[in-house]
Amino acid sequence: MEVTKPIAEDLFTETGDGPRIVGSRCGTCHTVVFPKATSCPRCGNDEMDEHLLAPRGTLFTFTTQGFLPKEPYTGPETEEDFTGYALGYVELPGEVMVETRITEADVSRLAIGMEMELVIVPFRTEPDGTQVTTFAFQPVGSDS
Amino acid sequence: MNVAIVGIGIHPFGRFEGVTGLELGAKAVRAALGDAGIEWPDVQFAFGGSLAGSLSGAEESSQADQLVAHLGLTGIQFTNVHNGCATAGSTLAMGAALIESGAYDLGVCVGFDKHPRGHFNAKPEQSGLPHWYGDLGFMITTQFFAMKINRYMHDFGISHETLAKVAAKNFRNGAKNPNAWRRKPFSEEEILESRMLNYPLTQYMFCSPDEGAAAVVICRADRAREFTSKPIYLRSAALRTRQWGSFEVFAPWLSTERGHSPTVDAARATFEQAGVEPSDVDVAQVQDSESGAEVMHLSETGLCADGEQEAMIQGGETEIGGRLPVNTDGGLIANGEPIGASGMRQVYETALQLRGEAGDRQVPSNPKVGFTQVYGAPGVSCCTVLTT
Numbered sequence: 001m002e003v004t005k006p007i008a009e010d011l012f013t014e015t016g017d018g019p020r021i022v023g024s025r026c027g028t029c030h031t032v033v034f035p036k037a038t039s040c041p042r043c044g045n046d047e048m049d050e051h052l053l054a055p056r057g058t059l060f061t062f063t064t065q066g067f068l069p070k071e072p073y074t075g076p077e078t079e080e081d082f083t084g085y086a087l088g089y090v091e092l093p094g095e096v097m098v099e100t101r102i103t104e105a106d107v108s109r110l111a112i113g114m115e116m117e118l119v120i121v122p123f124r125t126e127p128d129g130t131q132v133t134t135f136a137f138q139p140v141g142s143d144s
Numbered sequence: 145m146n147v148a149i150v151g152i153g154i155h156p157f158g159r160f161e162g163v164t165g166l167e168l169g170a171k172a173v174r175a176a177l178g179d180a181g182i183e184w185p186d187v188q189f190a191f192g193g194s195l196a197g198s199l200s201g202a203e204e205s206s207q208a209d210q211l212v213a214h215l216g217l218t219g220i221q222f223t224n225v226h227n228g229c230a231t232a233g234s235t236l237a238m239g240a241a242l243i244e245s246g247a248y249d250l251g252v253c254v255g256f257d258k259h260p261r262g263h264f265n266a267k268p269e270q271s272g273l274p275h276w277y278g279d280l281g282f283m284i285t286t287q288f289f290a291m292k293i294n295r296y297m298h299d300f301g302i303s304h305e306t307l308a309k310v311a312a313k314n315f316r317n318g319a320k321n322p323n324a325w326r327r328k329p330f331s332e333e334e335i336l337e338s339r340m341l342n343y344p345l346t347q348y349m350f351c352s353p354d355e356g357a358a359a360v361v362i363c364r365a366d367r368a369r370e371f372t373s374k375p376i377y378l379r380s381a382a383l384r385t386r387q388w389g390s391f392e393v394f395a396p397w398l399s400t401e402r403g404h405s406p407t408v409d410a411a412r413a414t415f416e417q418a419g420v421e422p423s424d425v426d427v428a429q430v431q432d433s434e435s436g437a438e439v440m441h442l443s444e445t446g447l448c449a450d451g452e453q454e455a456m457i458q459g460g461e462t463e464i465g466g467r468l469p470v471n472t473d474g475g476l477i478a479n480g481e482p483i484g485a486s487g488m489r490q491v492y493e494t495a496l497q498l499r500g501e502a503g504d505r506q507v508p509s510n511p512k513v514g515f516t517q518v519y520g521a522p523g524v525s526c527c528t529v530l531t532t
Binding site for chain 2: 041094
């Protein structure tokens with residue numbers, strides 16, 4: 001059986017209704033932040049509750065990464081096989097715009113305002129064979 | 145503000161094997177002192193900035209006050225400034241405030257840096273971010289610029305051709321500047337067809353890290369004529385950080401409520417303090433980390449309205465002979481970005497233009513009001529207004 005582990009604890013979780021990314025919500029001004037935080041950047045309050053973010057939203061903006069990132073990037077690619085990836089901000093209404101990997105790397109198939117949904121995808125494989133997973137967003141209706 | 149710039153000095157921007165960052169800084173200071181006709185022992189205080197050592201653990205000193213070992217141990221008050229890409233702008237703002245306070249009459253503000261190829265390997269923890277953020281490949285400043293301009297193009301109808309035109313202009317201006325690093329013009333086609341680094345931005349739309357230094361001598365305005373027949377007056381200098389909802393670099397999330405950039409606040413404060421309207425500006429230098437930044441900073445500073453850039457740039461208004469010449473020395477795109485020096489290069493260029501001494505790239509209409517703006521991580525902006 002394939003062993004997987006998330007790229008970081010407390011970043012995302014599985015629920016009965018599918019995966020969710022984990023943020024915090026301020027107990028005073030109700031501002032939502034991502035990832036989990038101990039104080040509120042809006043009002044300065046230090047009482048924050050865990051908050052599961054909405055799994056669907058719209059694409060606020062995007063770009064592509066056309067060159068292999070240097071450290072601290074730990075993706076699996078090398079200069080020889082790097083083909084680029086896309087990333088952007090997905091707006092989760094009333095919550096936050098979350099910066100995320102986008103599964104579709106062809107910019108002609110991405111458009112600002114399009115519907116996006118959360119998925120958990122493989123990121124890289126550890127030397128012992130453990131697959132490291134991360135959150136990403138994909139255009140709604142595309143094959144996962 | 146009653147502060148005058150009475151001496152300006154620059155060390156060319158580029159790569160200088162075997163010369164330390166401190167030596168670059170010292171050369172710029174000596175040039176500024178010579179321009180003001182004074183000696184280092186005449187200087188009462190200094191503010192200096194350099195960032196090299198704080199990024200990717202460069203070994204070389206980035207402590208600007210070490211310049212005294214090159215210039216003379218006169219015992220003066222020398223303050224180090226460390227304020228992202230707004231470092232040099234901040235030295236000038238702090239220097240001017242010290243003169244305004246009445247504490248001193250005459251000081252030096254200097255910025256320098258020496259970044260190796262491929263510098264700026266930011267670590268997430270240095271910015272208070274979790275490790276996974278870097279793991280996943282988000283710790284890359286160029287992505288931020290690309291995502292910000294992509295949304296701006298969508299909202300305000302800016303074309304890819306306009307992005308190319310900005311870079312072509314800056315390379316062309318740089319070719320006329322003997323102190324610029326990149327002195328070869330590129331066509332708009334070459335710029336559009338160069339490698340796509342971060343959509344919609346191609347390789348030739350970006351600036352690169354390099355080396356350089358610039359310095360100014362400032363004094364109480366009523367003493368300016370003791371040092372020069374062509375004083376340039378610093379009418380204002382303001383520095384602001386980000387507000388709730390602003391869209392900044394290295395942000396795992398943004399608020400869904402949109403706020404404005406720190407440049408909007410810094411520019412407003414600067415114009416207000418100077419008693420000058422953006423429409424009065426005859427020559428401007430704005431942060432062009434890439435083409436899109438120049439486009440967006442033109443509206444964030446109030447020099448035009450959102451969306452006006454398309455017609456303005458296509459119509460050649462930001463060219464040296466245009467209505468509002470922008471980045472007349474080639475900007476960051478042609479000069480590269482030694483972070484600590486960048487804002488002072490802008491002030492140097494603006495002073496040169498206002499003096500009418502900019503040679504082949506002189507703005508022809510006898511400019512009297514200049515404006516500068518720098519923007520940097522994690523959301524800090526510094527602007528100045530200079531006049532004859």
